[in-house]
Amino acid sequence: MTMSDATRPAINAQTSAPLSGPTDADRDELRRHGILLTSIQELANWGRSNSVWPLQFGLACCAIEMIAASMARFDIARFGSEVFRPSPRQADLLIVSGTVTKKMAPQVIRLWNQMPEPKYCIAMGACAISGGPFKQGYNVLKGIDRFIPVDVYIPGCPPRPEALLNGLIELQKNIRGRHIAGPAPVEADSPTAPGEYPVPAFGERDLEPTSNPKLWQPPVIVRPDKP
Amino acid sequence: MGPHHPSTHGVFRMMVTLDGETVVKLKPVFGYLHRNHEKIGENTTYLASMPYTDRLDYFCSMTNNWAYALAVEQLAGLPVPERAEYLRVILAELTRLLNHTCLAGFLLQDTGASGTPLMYAFREREKILDLFESLSGSRMMCNYQRFGGCRIDATPEWLAAARQLVNGYNAFLDEYEELITGNEILMARTQNVGVLSPALAVNAGITGPMLRASGVDYDLRKVDGYGYYPRFEFRIPLGDHGDTYDRYMVRMLEMRESIGILRQALDRIPEGPVMDPKAKIRGFKPKPGEHYGRIEGPKGEIGFYLISDGTANPYRYRVRPPSLINLTILEDLCLGHTLADAVIILGSIDIVLGEVDR
Amino acid sequence: MSASVSVLLPPLAAGQVGDSALLERLPLMARDLLTAGLSEPWRWLANSLITIGAVIVIFASLFALLTLVERKVLGRVQNRPGPNRTGWGGILQPLADGIKMLTKEDIVPRSADRLLHFLAPVTLLALSVITFAVIPYGRHLVPVELDAAVLYFFAAGAATELAIFMAGWSSHNKYSLLAAMRALAQLISYELPLLLAFVPVIMLAGSLSTTAIVAAQGGWLWNFIPQWHVLTPPGFAGFVIFMVAALAESNRSPFDLPEAESELIAGHLTEYSGFKYALFFMAEYFGMCALSGMAVTLFLGGWQAPLPVLEFVPSYLWFAAKLLLVLLGFIWIRATFPRLRIDQLTRLAWKFLVPLALINLGTAAFWSLTHDWAGPMQLVRWGGVSLAPSSDVRRPRPGHQRGIAPRTYRYA
Amino acid sequence: MLGSGLIQGLAVTAKNFVKSFHDPARLVTVEYPEQKTKLPENYRNFPFLVYDGDQAIDGLRCVACKICEAECPPQCIYIIPDRDEKGRPTKKPKVFDLDISVCMSCQICVEVCPFDAIKMDQHFEIATAERFNALLLHREDLAKSDAYFHTLHPTEAAQVDAVLAEAKRRTEAKARPAAPAAVPATPTAPAAPAAKPPEPPPPAV
Amino acid sequence: METLAQIHERLAARFPAATLTLVPNPAPPAQASLLLDAAHAREIAVFLRDDPALRLDYCSNVTGVDWPEKEIVETTRSVQIDPAGGPPRTIEQKTKRLQPGCLEVVYHLYSMALKHGPVIIRLRTGNRSDQITLPSLTPVWRSCEFQEREIFDLFGIVFTDHPDLRRLLMWDEFTAHPMRKDYVEPDDYEWEPTPHDDVLAKAKAHYPAPAAKAE
Structure with a gap:
């Protein structure tokens, strides 16, 4: 497969913000000498990463595995994340658990807009990442990352609850590497409503627009012709 | 309410008009999970639709598989080996246990019991899922039935594990009922709430435990006698009031009957192949014709209507979703009750949005 | 009547408990040491500030601990361990939550009433905190000694309804508004049984002052049965009514209707985010602590030790232990019960709890008037007070007539 | 009596609370990153390609027949057969891409593969922040050794080995009298009890 | 019944x-x-x-x-007895007709x-x-x-x-x-790493220039 990397824009730029502080190795070294090195940023990141409250928001099959992850066998509470808040105002994490249909997409984006910063998004399962098995459907959104930024993708159909926990651990690592000022402002499309993502309207045949072009620029695929 | 709401069991929306807290008008809105299952089914082969049926009602993938396999087998006139039929009964009844257990948990979650019944329900669900996983390879999306049998044979260890689970299940049900069934708050919340009359239930095409809670004796396992169900002894519990409490209790009692069926099936399961030797995996093309095949799923009558034009893809692929049709009377049940009741009435109907919207 | 009661009880003196007196006075001595250098009016001010600070700090950490304990206990009840990865065994979980809440964006909806939206959590918190003032935490530890302390407590507690209504109204959200309506109906309904429930205690103790009420519960019958009010029949009935009403007043399950998750998203809290939400949360736990503290004070003997041999333990520790026990009860109930509906909730209050409380009032009068009956008359006395409340429990209630009962099922 | 149901319920929760400290059946949590549940042998999560011998790419059993590409329900497999310099097919995939952001682990590719070349993996800890590169597996990522397959699914691997050995014996028997012709083996998917002759690769869809 | x-x-x-x-x-x-x-x-x-x-x-x-409109090719066979006494011949007649859709x-x-x-x-x-x-x-x-x-x-x-x-x-x-059978899905181009022919065609329609350049 040849893919012109030059045309691929930086998607999810905010996830790769490097931590401009001491590295983990430095910190371990200091800790060994009895010095607990910390800073406001680290403290905040520690607090945020250990208290990720997900939005109680299930879409489809994966939602059941999400619920299962919060149940006794897997117990997401061990990570401090069992507080599934039903209101987006109190949630930190949007787990897009299942197929996002075109009819549902505006609602998901609205929920995301209603969540306070800092907020994170996990695309759980094939359908949330790319439309998955249902991507050939006329009413299925081909990946939630067309409209909102996704921090962690968990493939699987559905992913095991352990895989969700694994994704959560990845997210916690990601949060610990962030700057306190929040993610890089790739969003903020409209100057009148900063931080809000445009909500698509229902069109006659499709959502309008079909993606958020500021956020989503798909790379170009170039395949050699089939023999 | 909805489509994002904690107790709509997914993405379901009810346009509720309230007078104070009393529901005066309620219009359900669907389609938030409309995944074009039928369109995809018409564009792929018969076999390729099988994993999609898992995702219809994602609690009951085994019964969905069976319903689809049954419809195709009847359409093409395929025989099924004896052992496979037994396995199907075992798996279908395990699915019924699974579904009803989870439903009881979710219903109580809707009444506000902060998670404990749901946790106990999911604790047992995990045990059943372990069985499914070790047999079919996946916890929820089993994709296990094939046209003319089952994909993999069950090992003796698996059967022993299933036996152990079935033997321990009554103890769980006892504990669960002790926890909650006698609870006065639950009775006050559910009794005389959302009463469904038998006449309306029949006319509105309600099926499954919901119909039987209204006192109508109609269970496809007895009526159609599909699979090997006529070989087993079991009773059909019926409710007299048709309210939410009856819908809950009928499911609890059905689980006890399912345990009985499972015991019989696990004792009698014969040796033999699980796949009809003439069945084809690739290039399956039934002759032209059409057929509607149905089974009694945990939620009600799940049927598949297939029109074959002789090619590898079905010409028309239609799912008869019990959840959608059971929702027909939602407004009738909720009128005059409070918002809090509407939530538990919806819970007791037992819908799964994957199936409602497909 | 107050005279007759106090005659029964042994007089209390500070020096009586001997060695533990030092421990008893330790918090006060520490405070005096700190403010020793100040002149009189300043010293008074500093003392008060220290007291206020101590109460707030202690209850804030209790709140933090309580959230953790609640999550842990719920976890254990549900066969899982609960938070255990943040800090040592999860002990730092509340800290992490707090830091996150503090650094979270604060959203005020565009259509909300900004002022009320801001004031609601502040009011609620302030009202919850001032109720702590009159609870006697130990033998010598009462922040404010008031003659009408009980009255003051419930007056301040009743005002929290206002704050919840403010929150629900100002959010301009349909769920919040419904929650506000529910909160008003619920809190006003339960204010009455709550008030009626402790009147017997006042009748028995003969005072509205919390210190006097605790003092009235000192001493032991036959040297091992404590003379707490909960162990007298009217006191016990009062305690039960009080606890049910307290569950409702503090919006705890099974009466958590204003923020019923499965119905109203988060009720009046739906539009609150970040630190304001944390304040609400804190205020609710404070309210729960205050009511539990009052329950301990009124019915469970306050800071009194349960056995004479255990008196060496400082009284404030006894108070803390009892408080925690009551709070655990709250959590236990939350882990078990489903929620009531709003009409059933008010019906329970008006048709069951209020009559029961009124009957209990009569029982209490009878009980305290007949305290000197002896011999076979004692049996009559016990019989009388036991039968009276059960007449209400057994009374057929019109709302419950429609056959709320276990059922039998037929098979086809 | 009014309230007896409530008290029963309280007793059950109390029992569970106490038992959670000493009864493993009442504390069922598997503390995931440290402890892991043993996955059952049949567990499946995304396919991989089996290779024989040491060479990952050269030893692939896959012959690029494209059956799985055609049968895959969500169409997540993409294959380009390799050709040598003269343009003849070498029966090896030049490109074998599998998009696990679409794959639903349904195992149909395994069932339809006549060469036992594609099998199901059990690796599920693949959460990533990168959608495009991390979730598109190329043949280099997919190729796993036969020994790995044996550790994952010992029973199935034994069946496959028996079938392959039988096929080899038959081809050898056939090859001895006749001219060595590139007759493909006649194996079968382990799930299907009947051995079927392989069908010619269908035209690309 | x-x-x-x-x-x-x-x-x-x-x-x-x-x-x-x-x-x-x-x-x-x-x-x-x-x-x-x-x-x-x-x-x-x-x-x-x-x-x-x-x-x-x-x-x-x-x-x-x-059922969209369909062109049906019907083959009618008629057996003609040869008047000359030879063996009966089968004559195939193909008729095309347009079955109306419904x-x-x-x-x-x-x-x-x-x-x-x-x-x-x-x-x-x-x-x-x-x-x-x-x-x-x-x-x-x-x-x-x-x-x-x-x-x-x-x-x-x-x-x-x-x-x-x-x-x-x-x-x-x-x-x-x-x-309906003749429904055409909206062309909401999706980047698909494993593009099958129709998807690839769509993709090329969206990005004509880079696709041509790369080839």
């Missing part, structure tokens, strides 16, 4: 004005069906529901089927009271563009309510006398009927 042929006879006697056709089914279980004409469908449905011998009180499944609704009826079924009835529209009205059977069986709405949504059949005929699954602004 009576056979479908018997029901057909009874119905024909009872409703002489109605056109009733028996549609055979070649599949092994041979669930044959009865094609009703739209004008009498409601009456017949009520009769089927209330007739004491049938009591088809339960309408289980309602399906729409789209939309069809299939109802699967069962009886819960008598526990028998199914009786399958079908209704057909005149064509696929302007004569797409059929009588709704929701007044007869409530269970048709949502299923007929779904058919209205996905196939575009308009049911008269339906109590609440709105789109069920798609949003209200949507104009197409996606389950």
Whole structure:
């Protein structure tokens, strides 16, 4: 497969913000000498990463595995994340658990807009990442990352609850590497409503627009012709 | 309410008009999970639709598989080996246990019991899922039935594990009922709430435990006698009031009957192949014709209507979703009750949005 | 009547408990040491500030601990361990939550009433905190000694309804508004049984002052049965009514209707985010602590030790232990019960709890008037007070007539 | 009596609370990153390609027949057969891409593969922040050794080995009298009890 | 239970004005069906529901089927006896005809009271563009309510006398009927790492320049 990397824009730029502080190795070294090195940023990141409250928001099959992850066998509470808040105002994490249909997409984006910063998004399962098995459907959104930024993708159909926990651990690592000022402002499309993502309207045949072009620029695929 | 709401069991929306807290008008809105299952089914082969049926009602993938396999087998006139039929009964009844257990948990979650019944329900669900996983390879999306049998044979260890689970299940049900069934708050919340009359239930095409809670004796396992169900002894519990409490209790009692069926099936399961030797995996093309095949799923009558034009893809692929049709009377049940009741009435109907919207 | 009661009880003196007196006075001595250098009016001010600070700090950490304990206990009840990865065994979980809440964006909806939206959590918190003032935490530890302390407590507690209504109204959200309506109906309904429930205690103790009420519960019958009010029949009935009403007043399950998750998203809290939400949360736990503290004070003997041999333990520790026990009860109930509906909730209050409380009032009068009956008359006395409340429990209630009962099922 | 149901319920929760400290059946949590549940042998999560011998790419059993590409329900497999310099097919995939952001682990590719070349993996800890590169597996990522397959699914691997050995014996028997012709083996998917002759690769869809 | 042929006879006697056709089914279980004409469908449905011998009180499944216009090549064989006394010859004649398209609704009826079924009835529209009205059977069986709405949504059949005929699954602004065979999906280009031919063609339509450059 040849893919012109030059045309691929930086998607999810905010996830790769490097931590401009001491590295983990430095910190371990200091800790060994009895010095607990910390800073406001680290403290905040520690607090945020250990208290990720997900939005109680299930879409489809994966939602059941999400619920299962919060149940006794897997117990997401061990990570401090069992507080599934039903209101987006109190949630930190949007787990897009299942197929996002075109009819549902505006609602998901609205929920995301209603969540306070800092907020994170996990695309759980094939359908949330790319439309998955249902991507050939006329009413299925081909990946939630067309409209909102996704921090962690968990493939699987559905992913095991352990895989969700694994994704959560990845997210916690990601949060610990962030700057306190929040993610890089790739969003903020409209100057009148900063931080809000445009909500698509229902069109006659499709959502309008079909993606958020500021956020989503798909790379170009170039395949050699089939023999 | 909805489509994002904690107790709509997914993405379901009810346009509720309230007078104070009393529901005066309620219009359900669907389609938030409309995944074009039928369109995809018409564009792929018969076999390729099988994993999609898992995702219809994602609690009951085994019964969905069976319903689809049954419809195709009847359409093409395929025989099924004896052992496979037994396995199907075992798996279908395990699915019924699974579904009803989870439903009881979710219903109580809707009444506000902060998670404990749901946790106990999911604790047992995990045990059943372990069985499914070790047999079919996946916890929820089993994709296990094939046209003319089952994909993999069950090992003796698996059967022993299933036996152990079935033997321990009554103890769980006892504990669960002790926890909650006698609870006065639950009775006050559910009794005389959302009463469904038998006449309306029949006319509105309600099926499954919901119909039987209204006192109508109609269970496809007895009526159609599909699979090997006529070989087993079991009773059909019926409710007299048709309210939410009856819908809950009928499911609890059905689980006890399912345990009985499972015991019989696990004792009698014969040796033999699980796949009809003439069945084809690739290039399956039934002759032209059409057929509607149905089974009694945990939620009600799940049927598949297939029109074959002789090619590898079905010409028309239609799912008869019990959840959608059971929702027909939602407004009738909720009128005059409070918002809090509407939530538990919806819970007791037992819908799964994957199936409602497909 | 107050005279007759106090005659029964042994007089209390500070020096009586001997060695533990030092421990008893330790918090006060520490405070005096700190403010020793100040002149009189300043010293008074500093003392008060220290007291206020101590109460707030202690209850804030209790709140933090309580959230953790609640999550842990719920976890254990549900066969899982609960938070255990943040800090040592999860002990730092509340800290992490707090830091996150503090650094979270604060959203005020565009259509909300900004002022009320801001004031609601502040009011609620302030009202919850001032109720702590009159609870006697130990033998010598009462922040404010008031003659009408009980009255003051419930007056301040009743005002929290206002704050919840403010929150629900100002959010301009349909769920919040419904929650506000529910909160008003619920809190006003339960204010009455709550008030009626402790009147017997006042009748028995003969005072509205919390210190006097605790003092009235000192001493032991036959040297091992404590003379707490909960162990007298009217006191016990009062305690039960009080606890049910307290569950409702503090919006705890099974009466958590204003923020019923499965119905109203988060009720009046739906539009609150970040630190304001944390304040609400804190205020609710404070309210729960205050009511539990009052329950301990009124019915469970306050800071009194349960056995004479255990008196060496400082009284404030006894108070803390009892408080925690009551709070655990709250959590236990939350882990078990489903929620009531709003009409059933008010019906329970008006048709069951209020009559029961009124009957209990009569029982209490009878009980305290007949305290000197002896011999076979004692049996009559016990019989009388036991039968009276059960007449209400057994009374057929019109709302419950429609056959709320276990059922039998037929098979086809 | 009014309230007896409530008290029963309280007793059950109390029992569970106490038992959670000493009864493993009442504390069922598997503390995931440290402890892991043993996955059952049949567990499946995304396919991989089996290779024989040491060479990952050269030893692939896959012959690029494209059956799985055609049968895959969500169409997540993409294959380009390799050709040598003269343009003849070498029966090896030049490109074998599998998009696990679409794959639903349904195992149909395994069932339809006549060469036992594609099998199901059990690796599920693949959460990533990168959608495009991390979730598109190329043949280099997919190729796993036969020994790995044996550790994952010992029973199935034994069946496959028996079938392959039988096929080899038959081809050898056939090859001895006749001219060595590139007759493909006649194996079968382990799930299907009947051995079927392989069908010619269908035209690309 | 009576056979479908018997029901057909009874119905024909009872409703002489109605056109009733028996549609055979070649599949092994041979669930044959009865094609009703739209004008009498409601009456017949009520009769089927209330007739004491049938009591088809339960309408289980309602399906729409789209039959687009199809060119059918029919081969007729006729055996000609050679007048000269030779062996009889078979002459094949191919005729092309355009089968008009239509939309069809299939109802699967069962009886819960008598526990028998199914009786399958079908209704057909005149064509696929302007004569797409059929009588709704929701007044007869409530269970048709949502299923007929779904058919209205996905196939575009308009049911008269339906109590609440709105789109069920798609949003209200949507104009197409996606389950029809000639429905073309909206071209919402999706980056797909494993593009199959049609997807690749779409992708090239979206990005003509870089695709050409790379080749």
